[in-house]
Amino acid sequence: MDNVIIAESLGKCFGAFRALNGVSFSVRAGECFGFLGHNGAGKSTTMKMIYGLSTVDEGILTLFGQSHRLTPPAIKAQMGVVPQEDNLDTELTVLENLETYGGLFGLSRREARVRAQELLDFMGLSNKAADNVESLSGGLKRRLVIARSLMNHPQLVVLDEPTTGLDPQARHLVWQKLRALKAEGVTLLLTTHYMEEASQLCDRLVLMHEGLILAEGSPPELVKKHMPPCAIEVRLPFDSLPQDFADKVTAAGGEVLRVADALFLYAVDGKKLWDQLDAWGVPRHACFLRAATLEDVFLKLTGRGPE
Amino acid sequence: MMKAMRVLVRHMRVFMKTWKHNLMYNVAEPLLYLSAMGFGLGLFVQEVNGVSYIEFIAPGMIALSGMYSATFECTYGTFVRIYYEKTFHSMLAAPVTITDVIWGEILYGAVKSILFGLVILGVIAALGLIKSPAVILLPLVLGLTGLVFAELAICFTALVKNIDYLNYYITLIITPFFLFGGLYFPVDALPPLAQTLNWVNPLYHSVELCRALCLGNLAPGLGMHAGILIGMAALASPFPVKLMERKIIS
Known part of the structure; x- marks a missing residue:
């Protein structure tokens, strides 16, 4: 099977609010596929449809070759879920959390213990097995939730903002584990609002905004398709810039993007634009020249900055 | 539905860790009523229906414990598992349905009714207040009591959005049940x-059954009380899943 997930024109309304407005995408076996977007863009609604907390009211969602209105247990048995919020059993120890969760998949206590110990090893949590969950740091809890999602040897793991709220070190550790999982052939589907996370992990991603998919591709493809290669960040209040500044940039072949009070300039030849900034009345020490990134694609397509 | 047992096993594993804190409201409260009423009020009441006052009220404490255990587990306990601990979401990510999860909750409520009811029975037996071997059937009555109250509690919990509203259920429904039951x-x-009105009070039927089994008054009317409890459990059975499905599955 090439595609693990095929979504065709998914739509969802909550009362008058239209959370999804015709979302189509497909996820290939073995890839890491990302959903990038603001809170409220429709990422979590799509994830909930996939893991069976939300019904498919419009469109068709095909998982492992089958379409259902609500994802049934037989399909959930092939899936692992890392939800946005840690929902560990706080009364239980680290090891007991995994064993107990294994029971929901029909594993015997012995099978669950063997698998749990493998996963604690894999996630670097072996020395925490007897600890109470409450005593774990945010990063360790996250790793435990990921370990829990792997109890059933899933073919697909759905991760809803796996590193939100983690410090950089903990985030890098989680990323490493996710890369290792992918190397084992597990398909990963993740949502994030961190551009760096999307760039680091995703083979392909979609950019979501207000219930729509605005763009799809690999991170480098998306940058290449939507942005000139160079970006200049102007770190001055918009009101303090010369009135004709934007016109000058445009006349010189650059693109101007204003996001809230920040200004971004894009150009094929960024150096040329950079050299003229002082002459146009914008001091270069208040600007920053860099290569265009996924973040710029996001800014341009959504017309808003990332949170 | 068959996988509700997996959910029950999950709850029982947590229960094994937390049963000590649970003893407080499920067991201590009925025992406080028993001692206050039995030893206090009992001094002023000679006999009720041919037995001493404490013998009269003691079996009701078993039923009361059964009602409280299922009620608190499936109101506050369930609410916390949905909104605070997010246990429902983690369980539903596993290969179980909302039907399994809800029946797991109800069965857990019923199991707790049996366990805590039996603790009260132990205390009452130690006080020499058990008069009949028919008491051996008590776990069945407790299970049935737990089932009815767990179903009702889940229905109410499915209807409220704020944990404070659960107080209405306790004060306006559960308290009259035990005051007039x-x-x-x-x-x-x-x-x-x-x-x-008492005919629609499940606790009344449960109390009558508990009292008859403890005192050995096995009158023919007992079958009717049991039948009504079974009928109530059956009648209420479709609603917990229907109401919770609306709440949990968007």
């Missing part, structure tokens, strides 16, 4: 309308 005085002392 024939625990502290025979229900024929009540005005006729209240007597009629």
Whole structure:
């Protein structure tokens, strides 16, 4: 099977609010596929449809070759879920959390213990097995939730903002584990609002905004398709810039993007634009020249900055 | 539905860790009522229906514990598992359905009713207040009591959005059940309308069954009380899943 997930024109309304407005995408076996977007863009609604907390009211969602209105247990048995919020059993120890969760998949206590110990090893949590969950740091809890999602040897793991709220070190550790999982052939589907996370992990991603998919591709493809290669960040209040500044940039072949009070300039030849900034009345020490990134694609397509 | 057992096993594993804190409201409260009423009020009441006052009220405490255990587990316990601990979401990510999860909750409520009811039974037996070997059937009555109250509690929990609203259920429904359910005085002392209303009070039927089994008054009317409890459990059974499905599955 090439595609693990095929979504065709998914739509969802909550009362008058239209959370999804015709979302189509497909996820290939073995890839890491990302959903990038603001809170409220429709990422979590799509994830909930996939893991069976939300019904498919419009469109068709095909998982492992089958379409259902609500994802049934037989399909959930092939899936692992890392939800946005840690929902560990706080009364239980680290090891007991995994064993107990294994029971929901029909594993015997012995099978669950063997698998749990493998996963604690894999996630670097072996020395925490007897600890109470409450005593774990945010990063360790996250790793435990990921370990829990792997109890059933899933073919697909759905991760809803796996590193939100983690410090950089903990985030890098989680990323490493996710890369290792992918190397084992597990398909990963993740949502994030961190551009760096999307760039680091995703083979392909979609950019979501207000219930729509605005763009799809690999991170480098998306940058290449939507942005000139160079970006200049102007770190001055918009009101303090010369009135004709934007016109000058445009006349010189650059693109101007204003996001809230920040200004971004894009150009094929960024150096040329950079050299003229002082002459146009914008001091270069208040600007920053860099290569265009996924973040710029996001800014341009959504017309808003990332949170 | 078959996988509700997996959910029950999950809850029992947590229970094994937390049963000590649970003893407080499920067991201590009925025992406080028993001692206050039995030893206090009992001094002023000679006999009720041919038995001492403490013998009269003691079996009702078993039923009361059964009602409380299922009620608190499936109101506050369930609410916390949905909104605070997010246990429902983690369980539903596993290969179980909302039907399995809800029946797991109800069964857990019923199991707790049996366990905590039996603790009260132990205390009452130690006080020498058990008069009949028929008491061996008590776990069945407790299980049935737990089932009915767990179903009702889940329905109410499915309807509220704020944990404070659960107080309404406890104060306006559960408290009248135990005040007028024939625990502290025979229900024929009540005005006729209240007597009629008591027929829809599951605790009343449970108390009558517990008292008969503890004291050995195995009158033919008992089958009717049991039948009504079974009927209530059956009648309420479709609603917990239907109401919770609306709440949990968007």
